[in-house]
Every structure is written in C-alpha cells, then in structure tokens.
Amino acid sequence: MEAKAIAKWIRISPFKVRRVADQVRGKHVNDALNILHFSDTAASIPIEKAVRSALANLLNREEGAKLSSEDLYIKTLNIDGGFTLKRFRAASMGRASRIRKRTCHISVVVAEKQDA
Numbered sequence: 001m002e003a004k005a006i007a008k009w010i011r012i013s014p015f016k017v018r019r020v021a022d023q024v025r026g027k028h029v030n031d032a033l034n035i036l037h038f039s040d041t042a043a044s045i046p047i048e049k050a051v052r053s054a055l056a057n058l059l060n061r062e063e064g065a066k067l068s069s070e071d072l073y074i075k076t077l078n079i080d081g082g083f084t085l086k087r088f089r090a091a092s093m094g095r096a097s098r099i100r101k102r103t104c105h106i107s108v109v110v111a112e113k114q115d116a
Contacts, residue, residue, distance in 0.1 A: 001067070002075060002111035003058035007050040014081045014104035017043040021077050021106075029055055029072040029110060046106060047077075054110040067112060075111040079104055 010017070020043040024032035029051065036048035051074065058064045058072065082103035088096040 001058065001061075001063055002109055003054050003061070003064070004107065004109050005050050005054035005057055006108075007046055007053075007106040009082055010046045010104050010106060011101070012043050012046065012104060013102040014079050016041070017047065017104050017106065018079045020044050020047055021079050024051075025074060025077045027074060028113075029069055029074065032074055047108075050106045050108045051110070054108040058110055071113050072110050073113050074108065076107070076109040078107045080107070081105075 020036070020039065020041055023039075024035050024047070027035070032051060033048060036044045036051065055069065055072065059067065059069075082105050084103070085101035087099040087101060089099050091097040
C-alpha cells in the first residue's frame with residue numbers, strides 16, 4: 001500500500017532541494033523525518049512537509065489505520081523544476097542583467113515495506 005503527496009511551486013531552486021532529497025530517498029519515514037527536522041538547510045522544510053503529508057494521506061485511509069510508521073519507507077522522492085520568474089537588475093553602463101528565480105515541485109510516495 002502506498003500514498004502520494006505533491007508540493008508545487010516551492011520557491012527554492014531544484015538544485016538545492018535535490019541535495020537534501022538525496023539524503024532521505026529510500027529511508028524509513030521516521031529516520032527521514034529526523035534527518036529533515038534537524039537539518040540546517042532551508043530546502044529541508046518543504047520536503048519534510050511533503051513527507052508528513054504523504055504519511056498522513058496513507059494513515060487516514062481505512063486500510064492505513066492498522067499500519068505503523070516503522071513499516072513505512074520513502075519509495076520515491078522526485079524534485080522537478082517549475083516555472084522560472086524572470087527579473088532584471090540594473091548593471092553597469094545602462095545595461096540590465098537577468099535574474100532567474102527558480103521554483104520546483106516535490107512529489108513523495110510513501111509505501112509499506114514488504115518483508116520477503
């Protein structure tokens with residue numbers, strides 16, 4: 001059994017968010033939440049919210065009521081680029097230089113660990 005959560009239009013560059021996502025991809029949910037909660041990077045906050053949302057989506061189902069959070073892990077964690085806000089800044093000699101303010105989408109799938 002698995003559940004999904006998507007956080008869209010997060011105002012952080014996807015390059016920065018992917019660095020944090022690589023640390024928690026494939027880990028147990030409790031371990032991943034501990035890593036994200038005590039991380040100093042700003043990118044860990046929206047990832048933690050998305051993981052908590054996916055966990056809540058799974059546990060609020062009828063079948064999810066009998067699951068424990070120790071049996072759950074992060075199956076997939078994808079960071080995709082969103083649109084880019086294009087801004088300009090004054091440069092020397094009357095020119096304008098471009099500033100790109102990037103956004104990203106975070107999609108998390110939490111699943112139950114199947115013991116073989």
